[in-house]
Amino acid sequence: MEDKVGKRMEDRKERFTTYIFDLDGTLLDTLEDLTDAANYTMEHFGCQTRTLEEIRSFVGNGIARLVALCLPGGKENPDFEPAVALFKEYYAAHCNDKTRPYPGVMDMLAALREKGKAMAIVSNKGDFAVKELARLYFQDYIPVAIGEKESEGIRKKPAPDTVFEALRQLGRKPEEAVYVGDSEVDLKTAKNAGLSCVACSWGFRERSFLEELGPEWLIDDPAGLLQI
Numbered sequence: 319m320e321d322k323v324g325k326r327m328e329d330r331k332e333r334f335t336t337y338i339f340d341l342d343g344t345l346l347d348t349l350e351d352l353t354d355a356a357n358y359t360m361e362h363f364g365c366q367t368r369t370l371e372e373i374r375s376f377v378g379n380g381i382a383r384l385v386a387l388c389l390p391g392g393k394e395n396p397d398f399e400p401a402v403a404l405f406k407e408y409y410a411a412h413c414n415d416k417t418r419p420y421p422g423v424m425d426m427l428a429a430l431r432e433k434g435k436a437m438a439i440v441s442n443k444g445d446f447a448v449k450e451l452a453r454l455y456f457q458d459y460i461p462v463a464i465g466e467k468e469s470e471g472i473r474k475k476p477a478p479d480t481v482f483e484a485l486r487q488l489g490r491k492p493e494e495a496v497y498v499g500d501s502e503v504d505l506k507t508a509k510n511a512g513l514s515c516v517a518c519s520w521g522f523r524e525r526s527f528l529e530e531l532g533p534e535w536l537i538d539d540p541a542g543l544l545q546i
Contacts, residue, residue, distance in 0.1 A: 336490040337430060337543075338481055338513065339460070340499035341441040341448060342377060343521030345423050346455065348443075349374055350416040355409040356388050362404055363397045365390060374522050378503045380442040380466050380474055381405055406444060413447045419455055420520055426540035427459040438462035438484035442474045442503070462487045476506035481513065498543065505531050516543060 342348045349370060356376075357367040368376075368388050376387040385402050386392040395401075430437060437460045441448045448465030456463070464472075464480045473479040485495060497508035500521025505528075508515035517533035518540075519525040528536055535546055 333494055334435075334496045334514070334546075336436040336438075336485070336488060336495035338484055338495055338497045339437065339439050340497075340501070340504050341439050341451065341463075342443055343500035343523070344498060344504075344518050345419060345439070346417050346451060347420055348413070348417045348451075349377075349522065351409070351413055352377060352384070354415070355405050355412060356384060358408050359385065359401050359405045360388055363389070363401055377522055378442065378501045381409075381444050406446075409444070410446055410450075413451060414454060417451065420540065422540035424455075426543055427456065429544055431459050436488045436490055438488055439464065440475065440480040440484050440507075441465050476503050476510055478507065478511035481507060481511040496546075500528075502527075502531055505533055516546060 339345055342352070353368065353370050353373040356373055360367050365388070373384070376384050382402050385405050386398065389395045389398060389401055392398070427437070439448060439452055439456070439460055439462070441464070443465050445465030445467050448463050452460060452463035462484050464484055466474050467480075468474055472483060481497065482492075485492060492512050495513050496516060497504065497511065497513040498516045498518065499505070499507070500518040501523050505515055505517060514534050516535045516537060517528045517531070519528060519536060519538045525536070525538070537543055537546070
């Protein structure tokens with residue numbers, strides 16, 4: 319049994335030439351900056367601010383969904399559209415105030431680059447912020463970074479559109495790629511794109527929550543990705 323498992327793992331390791339990463343909660347700890355942007359927006363419209371843990375549970379489905387969850391009445395609130403616009407304006411100027419890579423992420427990316435792996439980022443964060451943060455932190459490692467672009471007809475995760483667009487830009491096929499993320503949205507995205515999935519326990523969801531979702535692999539630090 320162990321020999322069969324080992325052989326299967328080896329086959330998959332050789333097959334994965336391409337790594338598609340989520341951004342928030344996977345490569346970067348963006349939670350404090352997202353919380354600050356949300357609370358700046360809520361204060362502006364006279365609404366209750368949110369805790370770090372509330373924002374942690376809200377993120378994953380894009381800016382509009384985050385604002386809807388923070389704002390009383392959600393999308394039915396007459397201030398919803400102005401609040402989304404204000405969040406984007408504030409976050410564009412403050413997306414890197416407290417954000418930082420998770421420990422071990424940069425070493426992991428360097429090791430993957432050394433192995434000749436192709437890499438991309440796909441995220442439900444606004445495309446403007448994804449590209450800016452990718453430029454600041456990952457331009458030496460990750461050439462393709464795609465955020466939310468539904469206005470251009472590219473559906474956000476968990477639809478597979480951004481994954482397929484990233485693979486197209488990299489010139490790679492789904493069968494040679496693995497998806498790495500930290501949330502239920504990421505697992506659904508990988509499934510919808512037909513990719514194997516690695517779940518990360520250091521991000522925005524609890525390890526026990528991820529275990530219940532049954533990911534193919536669950537790792538507790540970035541170095542674990544190199545062992546798959």
